[in-house]
Amino acid sequence: MIPFHRALITTGIVFCGGFALWALWRGQMVLGIGFAAFGAGLTYYLRHLRRFIGR
Numbered sequence: 640m641i642p643f644h645r646a647l648i649t650t651g652i653v654f655c656g657g658f659a660l661w662a663l664w665r666g667q668m669v670l671g672i673g674f675a676a677f678g679a680g681l682t683y684y685l686r687h688l689r690r691f692i693g694r
Contacts, residue, residue, distance in 0.1 A: 641692070645685065652681045 655678030663671035684691065 641688075645688065648681055648685045648688075652678050652685065655681060 655674045659671045659674035659678060661671075662668075662674060
């Protein structure tokens with residue numbers, strides 16, 4: 640279950656990064672910065688996954 644969760648979170652990070660770049664390119668600063676922050680939060684979560692699941 641953990642490998643699938645890692646893959647799902649990685650997909651979310653890639654989506655957030657791509658969407659943030661697209662939004663910033665289109666001039667939607669708030670949306671772009673928000674998705675960049677969300678991607679950064681998911682990256683932090685993925686790096687510290689063991690601590691979050693208690694293993």
